Amino acid sequence: MVEQASNPVCSTGESEADLMSVDARPTDTTVLVVDHTAAGRFALGTVLRRAGHQVVAVGTGHEALAELDVRLRKGGLPDVALVDVELPDMSGFELRRRLKARPHMAGVPVVHFSAVGAEPGDPGDPAEAPDAGGDARLTLPASPGEIDAVVRAAVRAARLRADDQAAARRLTLLSEAIVAIQSARSPQELADAAAEGAARLTGAPAAVFVLGPDDELYRGAPRSRTSLALPDADAHRAVVTLLRRLTHGQAGVRITTASAPLWPAGFFRPGMQHDARLVLIPTQDGRGAVCVATPTRGVRRVDPERESLLARLAQATALAAEPLLMYWAERHVALTLQHSFLPQPHRLPELPGVDVVVRYVPASHETEIGGDFCAALRAGEGVLVAVGDVVGHSLEAATVMVEIRHALRAYCVDESDPAVLAERLDRMLQLYHRGVSATVCLVLLDPGTGRARVANAGHIPPLIVRDGRSADYVKAAGPLLGLGLPHPPPTELFLEPADRLLMVTDGLIETRGTDLAVSMEQLRAAATGAMPGLDALCDTLLSCFGHDREDDVAMLALRLTDQDLS
Structure with missing residues (x-):
């Protein structure tokens, strides 16, 4: 039998065989254990490693913050922090407050743990810090299976929250892009606004092409790209030919890939050849077309959500393009008429x-x-x-x-x-x-x-x-x-x-x-x-x-x- 005194983590009555029987499913989860006792750090680390997690253990709140700073600089924050509410330099609740106050660390879930029998008024009493609770609470001793389940649940919930936040951010970016598209007052301004929106949505280079009835091509680029060298006239003519072929007889959105030999170099990065993922849609009158292009090099699989957002961006661009193209054709006639007289x-x-x-x-x-x-x-x-x-x-x-x-x-x-x-x-x-x-x-x-x-x-x-x-x-x-x-x-x-x-x-x-x-x-x-x-x-x-x-x-x-x- 493993006694509580010798193992502060496992429940009384747990056998070594029970501890060894935790399902060690493969996981990429990293757990930061913050426990003021060496025995506690060892025991929790053993349980979590045998469950398939990677473990980083520290003894104080300041050590935890320093470890997080180091990992943030290296781009590898832990997936969850398992924090003792009774630390020697600050309470576990104070550590969580400090962690959540740092924007780049705020998404790390915190699971507080404490021993059975914490008295009201103790530093570990949640009533002393009602605004500083954790993402979960664990009372020790507990079974290895319970510890693993709590950690996995906290990580899963945090990832779902992060996914929801990312989805909300993408929808916000899409809404902002559509507002800019609807505010455009020329085909060129429209193409630039759509390209900026596509780049922000995907976090990657993007190019948008608005093709007019007489094959005039307006090529839009994000603001970070416009100052760089652009492809020559031959490349633009090749794009016109490709867009006309791909949208001929088309109704609605079409998504396809143009391989590098067909897609001219330099539209995404100067002088660089890329396959291009194209989101194509003709204008309602069928005389023009819109193409949102993003590079595919390094992308192993298609992201359906990303392509759905780009399709909605392309649809908004096409709706705005038709009246703008008509107006600018009229404007050209008016200018020619005015100048001639x-x-x-x-x-x-x-x-x-x-x-x-x-x-x-x-x-x-x-x-x-x-x-x-x-x-x-x-x-x-x-x-x-x-x-x-x-x-x-x-x-x-x-x-x-x-x-x-x-x-x-x-x-x-x-x-x-x-x-x-x-x-x-x-x-x-x-x-x-x-x-x-x-x-x-x-x-x-x-x-x-x-x-x-x-x-x-x-x-x-x-x-x-x-x-x-x-x-x-x-x-x-x-x-x-x-x-x-x-x-x-x-x-x-x-x-x-x-x-x-x-x-x-x-x-x-x-x-x-x-x-x-x-x-x-x-x-x-x-x-x-x-x-x-x-x-x-x-x-x-x-x-x-x-x-x-x-x-x-x-x-x-x-x-x-x-x-x-x-």
Whole structure:
């Protein structure tokens, strides 16, 4: 018989044969035993080793924390800690509190043990530390089978908790990725957001491809990868061919593996060849496709949960891709239309007595196309210049812009009064585009005298820049086009030979959250300090205000040619 005095672990009446009969099932479990007695450490270690566990034994709380620090640095924390509640330097409950306070150790389950007969008020009494209980409680002496069962149950419960936490984290990452995907405002931004989400979900390199109707390919990479060398155009063409073949006639998600000879090198790591696990889904109209690609080298088996998450990520990406691809196709048409009708420097008409410079900067790629325009035309014996903006951002706005510009060209053949022209444009919008409004500023200039007549329909008024002296806005205002309201007579002024007249659309200076009057004053101050010359004026203002604008920018600057000030 094994007595309690000689064996504090095993129950009275346990035989050595009973102790030896513990089921020594193979296990990868490591148990940290914290017991203040050498006999206890030996006995518990013997039982646990014979049950198939690996054992690390220490005698104090501080030794336990030091051992955990060492194992954490080596990447091998124990699976469970079997802790005596009566330690010489701290209670077992205090040791657990300290362990759980360390984020990287908090997942280690703690099984407290104590001897039979612990009195209330003893350091081992759980009532003394109600907030510091363990993942399990063991009273000694106990049978070897009971000790093994408690340890295995604590490890199993901890692993289930860890699995649940990992699953919850993956779902959180998926939700965050889908929010970023739904917030994307361009196919490229969409591909990058999806690639970042895939990389975070898998903890591995990832690449996402959004394929458009005309085989335009947007390749997304995680932020950590974008600064590295990317595959060349041949590799992208190979991906287009492969994606078209794999998604032809497909409905729904398809998951397959592309072997290294078929999958170009460098998409996951620079210059490195990998097989690729592909999650493919066509857009609903069947004209585009989305592919989420991850490397398979070193992956021995397929993880169904991981592939399910990537499939859901691909589905969200495909749903967002179709309207974005349609919009960007429309945007390309609108930009082409707008650019084809804006006055280009090499296509400006001959305007005797006047130098004219125009600038047009489209909005950043994440925003919609607008209806900004400018024009420089002959009108009788003078010169008519105009800058305007159709309200709204769409292909319709760009189309109406073209109609206004053509109508202005036609009207000024036999009419040059800017107020009359504004009224005619107003009636045209009411007749053919009811509900559409626009702003426009018209200036009729007589180069011989410098006389200028200004009609302003809801637009930023022209700015007269007097080199080295000042800059002031022309006091001209009136209602928007398309409202059917009467327009006031033109405002008259005279330009001096050194004066520069500047006309801009509000896209140059308008900033969300900033009063337009404040922005106009900033523009006036910047123009006052610009170097002489029309190009210098425009370049200075674009440098100050023209970066990452949310709206298109149209700008026209002119001066009389009596003096050569360039």
